[in-house]
Amino acid sequence: MDTLIQQIVSGLATGGIYGSVALALVMIYQATEVVNYAQGEMAMFSTYLAWTLLNAGVPYWVAFAATLVIAFVGGLLLERILIRPVESAPVLTIVIVCIGLLVILNSVAGWIYSYIQKPFPSPFPSRPIQVGNIYFGAHDIGALAVTLVVLAGLYVFFRFTTLGLAMRAAAQNPVSSRLCGIRVGWMLAIGWGLAATVGAVAGMMVAPVVFLDPNMMSGILIYAFASATLGGFTSPGGAVLGGLIVGVVENLVGTYVKFIGTELKLTVALAMILIVLVVRPSGLFGRAAVHRV
């Protein structure tokens, strides 16, 4: 029983990270119907920037905040410079640009920082937290808390601010948005900036667990795809919940189904993608796409 609860909490912690990356994917997908395959590498690159700051002696939370700002500006600039010129191109063109960005960010990170794994510090104590007879990793609890704060912040932003409302409007109906005076192009750029920021948080929270290297996000991106598919690519809340479910299921299956263990865990994510696509393609909370012909 204790193991079960521990595994569930630890699954929620990694699930929160999958959910954050999934949310970043969904935010861009909703606005542009494009899946940003470079989302994981953008997060990885942000985490390296945080590592550079920490190495220079900047205190953790200052480096954390600075990384979020840099990630936001970086995401915004990527949209303006790379995506804007192909905005009205076929979806496939934009996907290719995203994949190109993935490869470039990965190589540049390897070139600057080498492919050798680096330890990345956790801001939380290494001593486990004891509740009754059960021990929880402090980083797990901390990462989950940070993730939930970020998600709550985004919810408040999109739900209650005028800019958040304008961004939702621009994603839904660009033509009507322009008629309301909303600068749709900038809303998309801000969306990329926010997605990059959320990804940066995920990167910094997962790096202490998986260690920092240029390929650290590739597996997580697949989990994020599973999360977004499960929750529904049209539902931000669903993507986050999907992430938590994927995290918990992956952990429980890894622990209790002996032949899967840690080696075959990623397969669980792929199996979930497949099952959802066959049984309920729009995901648990997504809307089925209806196109008028």
Place this chain on the structure above:
Amino acid sequence: MAALLTVRDLEARYGETRVLRGISFEVAEGGITTILGANGAGKTTTLRAVCGMVRTAGEISLGGRRIEGWATEDIVRLGVAHVPEGRGTFVQLTVEENLRLGAYARRDPAHLDADIQRVCRYFPVLAERRRQTAGTLSGGEQQMLAVARALMLKPRLLLLDEPSLGLAPLVVREIFRIVRTINRDERVSVLLVEQNASLALGLADHAYLMETGTVVMSGPAAELRENDAIRRAYLGY
């Protein structure tokens, strides 16, 4: 009366097809002008051209300022509110959010709640539906929401594209009655595009008749309404 909107020799094309072949018209300050014509005459394109949604040649001036080639978002900031064909409501957002978006481009976003109440006085049903998503409204209610959202801008010029489309006659009459009230009480000039000629001529003070991208006739709405020959030839009633 001075002209608020003046359009001269306006041309527009979609690909190789010339949709507007040099049309000229005016909307008087405080007046209601209507553009009538059959499907494909270029009425919708004319409205889209006025708010910078299609590339055009020719002159468009609003209150003496040349605005051709401006971005839609900037034209909106001059006080041009466009209620597009098919209403263009944000169906997944609530009625209140739709209304808040209508005021997005205003420089004085204060008194937002008071303004929502003000436009809901014209359309009381919207106040009842405030928290519902726009997609759950009936067609008539969505058209009312679209007009209400446009009013949230406190516009100088209201562009209405076929507000009668697909609505029951009673609802249409109600909406037209409210447009007249708005024109009078809010001092908004109106440019109305319609296929329903008898209703539009009843509302407007001035009318233009379009046929395949050109203006074939214009004059005071009352005159066009009284002229049997015109009515039979062009307006079909």
